[in-house]
Amino acid sequence: MSHGKLREDKTCLNCGHQVEERFCPHCGQENIESRHPFYYLFTHFVEDFTHYDGQFWGTLKNLMFKPGALTNTYLEGKRQKFVPPVKLYIFVSFITFFVFALFPLVNLNFDGAKEQHGPDKASVFDKMRALNTNKIVDSIKAKPIMTREDSTTIKSLNVLPDSAKVDDLEEAFDMSNKIDEDVQYGGYKTRKSYDSAAAKNPSAFDFIQIPIAHKFFELKEKGVTKGEIAKNLTATSFHNLPKALFIYLPLFAFFLWIFHNKKRWWYFDHGIFTLHYFSFLLLNILFVFLIVKLTSLTDIGAINAILYLILSVLLIYIIAYFFVAHRRVYHTHGIVSFFIGGILLALNLFAFMILVVGLALVSFLMIH
Known part of the structure; x- marks a missing residue:
């Protein structure tokens, strides 16, 4: 609930109905003053998401320390108590990648190394x-x-x-060097010779190989340095990563759908579990990032030892979390749940590696 000042006029500014208390009974708009100080824009954003009634903080507590609790509660139909799954994922994703962009872990200034x-x-x-x-x-x-x-x-x-x-x-x-003239792609030094060979011996993978080869020869002809390529590739990949993760969400839910009863569990249910689990992953990846960042800023051995211990515990917890959440949501036997969870993690690891490779290829093709 907002802490804005109530209007003396009881007529709703949105629909014109009479407002007896704080909210209009017809359209639901809060009857507060419409003009505020500039800082209200920022405080209202935080307030609107976190809901000072405890909805956001209760969601975070359950997400972090009660694996599967949010998913079970949502699927039971109790959906006003916690932040909706999609809204939660978008907010956590925004915060995570915003912090990554604000405090880069690696210096990308390759030029003049x-x-x-x-x-x-x-x-x-x-x-x-x-x-x-x-x-x-x-x-x-x-x-x-x-x-x-x-x-x-x-x-x-x-x-x-x-x-x-x-x-x-x-x-x-040496990142300041350009691609050497003698460097070849597929055994060819120029685009012309490569295209000629590709035309004579077509391959089923030409739809991937030819664009990559053309981009390689383009960068070579432009005299782009290795540092510029590495910097652009990293920046483009980072820019595309949130989109790639969002695209991967349905695939993760699809793997869950394959391994569970189709009559009992709908694809929608797996989607809710996926959104909650990925929100947990992104939040903990953010914590891991901040801990690693702290270790790079301090040279005190005792503090670093404590940070590395916390990091180790956190990484173990991230892996264990999936198995616990999976068992609590799908109510499968311990051994069966562990077995299915292991297969799901292996499948998703393999699929995610393919996604990462694809993302790197797309990012390489987008280099100017």
């Missing part, structure tokens, strides 16, 4: 190059008697790349 290393800040490649593995190995072998630890050290040092390989690695990961 070399210039960022001052004289006292050697890069990883500089440290690898400075480690003269051959000299260390020779000094160990020069010992009259080699211990087991010496043998282990030699084996580990032999795995490390030599200076020439380090130079190649640094060149490959």
